Amino acid sequence: MSDPALVARHLRRELEGDPPAVLVADADLAVQPGKFTAIVGPSGCGKSSLLYLLGLIDRPTGGQLLFDGRDLAQASGDERARIRLEHFGFVFQFHFLLPEFTAFENVMLPLRRLGRLSLREAEARANQLLGDVGLAEKGWKLPEKLSGGERQRVAIARALANNPRLVLGDEPTGNLDSVNSARVVELFRDLAHQQGRAVVCVTHDMGIADLADIRVSMLDGRVVEVREQAPRT
């Protein structure tokens, strides 16, 4: 197995209080590239909290988070933002597109912020990403004119804009019907298997969890089991 994309060691997240509320307790986890990892567990067990820590959106109160051999737990906000921009892509349960920007412009946002491509190249890439999720014709639409499934696919295209090594989803199918849900899951599996990205997905849906390569089970803020599953189709 290749080097993990991201390693969490004793990752901890507490909220101040007396006694402090423990959202994530000493989580140990290695996120593998080319694998689709599902995080499952009962509601309120800390799945989202762990995902935000892994995605550098939230800061742990203890432990280490190793990326490229560096501990990012205590890195500066700007540095963490930079790594999110270059290497991480997020998809949330609610599509979270900027409402004033068209689908195409939403996909352009991370491309323009990173500024690695010329405007032309960026536009070509945005169009291609939208085409990949089957929305080549709808890029000019504002999010409010798109269906829920279409919005989520735009969000996925946007998450992939800068060609991230990690794709993180917090119940990305939670709001979709079964057809759309299956499409998104298929996309995510491709991201891992075809494109070699590390994909981590929080889900309630056991059907999705069964399709994952690695299944991480949580309970009361703890990672209680990390199980590799046989590949399925």
Next chain:
Amino acid sequence: MLGRLSLLLHIASRHILVRRRQTGVAVGGVAVGVGFFLAVSALMVGSQSDFVKQLIDVAPHIIISDELRSPTPQPALREFAGGAVDIHGYRVRNEVRGLKDWQRILASANAIPGAIGSPSLSGAVTLRLGGRDEPLGIVGVEPGIEAKVSNIADKLRYGSLDNLEKVQGGIIIGEELGQRLGRGMGDIVPATSSNGTTKSLRIVGLVKKGNSQLGSSTGYMLLREAQSLLGRPFIINRIGVKLADPYDAERVAGTLEARYGYKAQSWQERSADFLSLLLTRNVIMYTVVSAILLVASFGIYTAVSNSVADKRRDIAILRSMGFSEGDLQLVFVLEGMALALVGVLVGWMLGWVLMNILGGLEFHIGGDVQHIPLDRSPRQYLIAAGASLASGVFASWLPARKASRVDPVDILRGAV
């Protein structure tokens, strides 16, 4: 870097464009502030520079006279300097003997680049006409030089300064005095000085009415003739100096006074009371303007604050995408700046219109059609723009900071 800025500006402008009403209010506030600032300051600065120009031009920039600021120290005090000697109640003999060594003073005034000194002798005579005595102050000048130093030549209704050299015993008096005496151009008036010399003078020029300084009781003569009439040959008691830069007068006057001991009065000193009045006017104006800008910045503050409150979700999304805290802060500062900038542009137009309305007003004063003096220099436009942009940045800074502090986790978790 430029790409980042244009992207953040793009986001900011979308936010602004969506919130039309608030944007309108904020832009309107700035525009009204800028517009009225331009109108008011054009009025204030315009009338002020008009007024100061008159103050400056009415007489030479510096007048060196044969007075001393303080009496020369008494010999006893000089002798026992630092000793326990004090003298009270002595009488100061005015040194009215004219400027000693005036050629040297004149030479050093002329040595200043761009400066011209004009020597003159003033004194008092009495005009005796049909049993009536009319006191008249006369000033003896070198017409060629005086013309360069004062604007007396422009103030003549009839005749010219050169006539003094052409006509023996020529004098230039005020129009009013001429009327009072019943004398006009070319008429003769007999003048008697305090030492008894009497001379017949011929009127070769009349100064326009309504000129307070050269009013009814001053006459201009040739220096030589004034010296002989007043019985003070070769003496002068005043040097008027005109400088290239009038605002340098105070300093130059100080140097000259320090060097020669004679009182050298700058136009600023001469009109200190007016100048302090102007200062008060300026303080009032800038207070009003600051208040206007403050109100304008409230509008911007409200608009940006509401925008931040509205866009918390978008802030969280952008943060999760990899935008930094600084990016988000800049987005909202740019919103404030954009509001201010649009406000400035609209305000410029408003101010321009207001100035044209003011400038178009006509007043009929003393037979002339007069316009309000307005200062339309680009400086005012730049000041207004600078102050508005600064207040826009200032007003949006706090809400923008708040935006950068938004914790994406709270919003992503709680999002519905």
